[in-house]
Amino acid sequence: MFQNIDLLKSAMDVSTLTTQVIANNIANADTPNFKASYVMMKVTQDPTKIEPEIYTDYSTSISNDGNNVDVNQQMALLAQNTIRYETLTLLASMNFKRYADVLKTV
Amino acid sequence: MSIFSAIDISSSGMTAQQLRVDVISNNIANANTTQTPEGGPYRKEIPIFAEQFKSTTSGIEPAGVAVVKIAQDNAPFRLVYDPSNPQANKDGYVEMPNVNVLREMVDMIDAQRNYEANATVINDAKTMANAALQIGK
Numbered sequence: 364m365f366q367n368i369d370l371l372k373s374a375m376d377v378s379t380l381t382t383q384v385i386a387n388n389i390a391n392a393d394t395p396n397f398k399a400s401y402v403m404m405k406v407t408q409d410p411t412k413i414e415p416e417i418y419t420d421y422s423t424s425i426s427n428d429g430n431n432v433d434v435n436q437q438m439a440l441l442a443q444n445t446i447r448y449e450t451l452t453l454l455a456s457m458n459f460k461r462y463a464d465v466l467k468t469v
Numbered sequence: 470m471s472i473f474s475a476i477d478i479s480s481s482g483m484t485a486q487q488l489r490v491d492v493i494s495n496n497i498a499n500a501n502t503t504q505t506p507e508g509g510p511y512r513k514e515i516p517i518f519a520e521q522f523k524s525t526t527s528g529i530e531p532a533g534v535a536v537v538k539i540a541q542d543n544a545p546f547r548l549v550y551d552p553s554n555p556q557a558n559k560d561g562y563v564e565m566p567n568v569n570v571l572r573e574m575v576d577m578i579d580a581q582r583n584y585e586a587n588a589t590v591i592n593d594a595k596t597m598a599n600a601a602l603q604i605g606k
């Protein structure tokens with residue numbers, strides 16, 4: 364019955380993890396030899412679940428100290444992620460409201 | 470993983486950048502210091518950043534950044550020709566600190582921008598936490 368909510372919850376968990384990874388990338392923007400990590404969403408067999416996958420980009424370097432954090436790119440990813448999370452919370456609210464509306468009519 | 474991890478990580482970034490600004494201001498303040506307790510002119514100081522991890526029940530997680538050491542720059546001292554200076558050597562040169570003020574100013578702007586980026590992440594994490602509190606209202 365609450366499959367939608369479960370799916371939204373797992374998407375929100377991925378979003379929370381993404382914020383954490385972006386925060387770590389930005390905090391380490393001046394750490395020598397630090398490589399930026401990214402969170403990918405993985406579709407699973409279970410339709411009520413999305414799994415995150417963290418991968419680290421070892422292939423590039425944008426400064427002499429071997430660091431590859433592009434702060435501008437990270438800020439853009441952060442803005443996207445925040446909007447995605449807010450959308451998910453809105454969807455969760457709408458789901459709950461639907462149940463509430465049904466219960467009212469009974 | 471928790472909603473507050475991102476805030477903790479970003480605050481570690483802000484602390485590190487603040488320390489970096491402290492070190493830079495010390496370098497600029499001592500750009501002309503020729504006498505130090507260790508003897509010789511002042512050597513430029515460099516904060517060494519290192520990524521931090523913490524172990525939790527769900528494995529190793531990133532925990533931001535920390536300044537692990539403040540190292541000294543081994544670059545040679547700047548030689549200024551000033552024969553009348555009492556500190557001049559036999560050829561008339563005075564050893565000045567290896568601080569490049571222009572470089573320090575650029576580093577300071579970099580530190581400031583990074584501090585702002587970390588502050589933005591904290592604000593976004595707060596927005597997300599507040600959005601989650603509104604579910605079901």
